[in-house]
Amino acid sequence: MGDRVVIGLGSDLRGDDSAGLEVARRLRGALPPSVAVVESSGDPAALVEAWSGAALAIVVDAVRSGAPPGTVHLAAEPPAPSRQPSGSHALGLADAVELGRALGRLPGELVVVGIEGGDFTPGAPMTPPVLAAVRRTARGLRERLSRERPAGPPG
């Protein structure tokens, strides 16, 4: 487990829903060795496992909030558990946060990056504005994670 972890959530089957996975794939091998990169289908158990012990976890997922496709939402707080999903994985992530809390296994800091999707049709390719947002997000995270050191005691 790295001291920081980037987790890409999503499904390759549903168009823009693969945005989080694509970001993770673009970061694999491009970050310092202390940063783990994980792809996940959103299984809460796997998410808790992935961020346990990490000082910082950045979760990237596709969302559907009504904003223009390709909009990148940055939230320091994860989505609240809800019966109405705002993205196809939002509830999975909220579940994972609740599971982590119940087990005392939340990361030191959790940042959720939501990429607004436009087309979630099964079998559809990723749409151009979302692909551009994926590139932008991957570039931004690469810069941030190559630069920043995790919070914690010096040494």
Add this chain to the structure above:
Amino acid sequence: MTHKTVRIGALTRVEGEGALVVHARDGLITTLELRIYEPPRFFEAMLRGRAHTEPPDITARVCGICPVAYQMSACQAIEAACGAEVTGPLRDLRLLLYYGEWIESHALHVYLLHAPDFLGYDSGVAMAADHRDLVERGLELKKAGNELVAAIGGRPIHPVNVRVGGFYRVPSRRELAPAAERLRRARDHALATVAWVAGFDFPDVEHDYRFLALRHPGEYAILSGSIGSGDGRADPAGFAVADWPDHVTEEQVPHSTALHARLDGETGYLTGPLARYALNAARLSPLAREAAAAAGLGPVCRNPYRAIVVRAVEIVHACDEALRLLGGYAEPDRPWVPVEPRPGVGHGASEAPRGTLYHRYRLDEGGLVAEADIVPPTAQNQARIEADLRDLLAPRLGLPEDELALLSEKAIRNHDPCISCSAHFLDFRVSRG
């Protein structure tokens, strides 16, 4: 005359999306439709024209929970079409990878999805707040499966190390040692899991199932064998995997993207843990057999709620057999056997955690995929799940709708339907005419 429509928009704690629509008139169910979305159909189209080496990687993406099952059925179908067979230590490695997936998938279902139904929680998360130690045990079990899959498959989801003919590279004994260490502890957890779930309070329900599962002369079949079917009383009938199309047919039903399967003309057979157990229990590892006996399972289990006990027994078996194979593991001489494409048809079947998964490919003169056919376990079980639901709901139509919804969800969850993707929400409506 009273009309009652029960509608569950999507099912919670089922992998993926599903909807259940029930119409009742004068206290009788007129129609009951389980609507599920299944991706294999568009994969079949996507596979046409691809090289014979591609189906294992492509179909592994159908399901985030059971990619190994897709890889194994695909590899074996392609190998059969090309006249190749993977045997000996390479086959053992495939078994090991598959046991890892069973442990992961079953641990997730038992602890986070199914157990809450019996302990009165509406989710695994709610259960974790009160039973932290239990849920941690489940996660540790799951992790043992993840590590085994990662050690052999290259990574825990969508293993990248599998290829037609074997593997891209084979792990050394030393690389597998940490996974073996964790599995020893996992086996104890698995035994504790059987004892724990065996003590749940189960509804007193039995169905007269017709079971279908892979059977193997020397194994509790998971990777290969022939197809067995039976009711758990008479000796099972059987046919070769290559004869699947002569016995299992699929038909389109308007309410679902999944096809309904028929076995020798009859609809509503069951595949999955109850079927495997009914047809193959004698081939469980001695430790798993002991655990099953201590849990009071008997030779056949027809109570779908007790599938959680069978899954727990299968985790014991998977840990036990994986440890046996790891103990005798010697690095294969070569990571794969050559599989030269040739025109022809090949069939492959293996036991995904939720049931038999069949693949068929026809390769053309150029060695490209000309036809692909995938029959996933959930499509096979769909009609049977609907039958379970009819039996459950028919005498209870007078209950409030939220109770009906909850009962239905539990009955569906017994069969761990894999409907892919992971949107979980509940949209429930009742209309009365």
